[in-house]
Amino acid sequence: MEFLSSPELASQLSALGKVLAIDLVLAGDNAVAVGLAAAALPQELRRKAILIGLAAAVVLRIVFALVTVQLLAIVGLLIAGGVLLLWVCWKMWRELQEAATHDQAEAQAELELALAIEHGKGPSPEEMGLKRKSFGAALVQILIADVTMSLDNVLAVAGAAHDHPWIMVFGLVLSIGLMGVAATYIAKLLGRYRWIGYVGLVIVLYVAIHMIWDGYRSTVVRALAVEQHNASAPAFLDVTAEEVTKSCRPEKGEKLTICLAQQAIAEP
Structure with a gap:
C-alpha cells in the first residue's frame, strides 16, 4: 500500500482533478458559444451547421494536441502558453461577472435559447431580430468559435x-x-451553479501561473544561465538540480550533455 502515499501518485491525482475541472467548465462554454453562432440560420440548417462544426472541432483538438505537445518543448513557449491562458482567465472572469449582473430568470432564458438553437430548434432569426446569414457565413462563425475554444481547452489541459x-x-x-x-447538460449545470465556474477559473489561473513559472525556470536552464540566475536571485528562487534534469529532457546529444552540466552549479 506504499504506492498510495507516493508523491508521484499524489501528483497524478492532482493533475487528473485539474484536467476534469477544466474540461467541465470549458465544455459548457463551448455549447453556448456554438449555439449563439448558429442563431442567424433558419431552424432546418442549424443542426447541420453545428454537426459540421463539431466534426471540425474534433479534428482541430487532435491537431492542436499534437502540435501543442511539441511546441511546449520549445524554449520560452511554455511562458507564452501561460500568458495566453491568463487571457482565457480574463475572458472567463468577464463572463462570470456578466452572468452575476443578469437577472436569474433572464440569464436562464438566454441559456435555454442558446441550447435550443444548438439543437436546431428555437425561434427563427426574424423572431429574434437577427438578419439571416448564409450557411457558409454561419459555418465560418461556428468554426471560429470552435477554434478558439479548442485552443483554450488544449492549452489548459x-x-x-x-x-x-x-x-x-x-x-x-x-x-x-x-x-x-x-x-448541453454541463451548460445548464454551470448556469444553475455559478460557483463551479469560479472553481474552474481558479484552477485555470493556477495552471497559467504554473506554466509561466515552469517556463521561466526551464528557459533559464536551457539558456545555460543557471549560474547567473542563482547568483542574482534570492536563495529560495534558486534553480535546483532536479529542475535542471526535468528542463533538459527535450534536448538531445551534445546539447543534452551541455544542459545537464549545470547540475553541478544548481542547488541539490
Missing part, C-alpha cells in the same frame, strides 16, 4: 498535465466526448 502524458491524452479525449455528448 496540456498545462495542467504536461508532466503526465497519459493524463493529458485522457483529458483531451474527454474534452471531445463532453463537447459532443454532454455539453
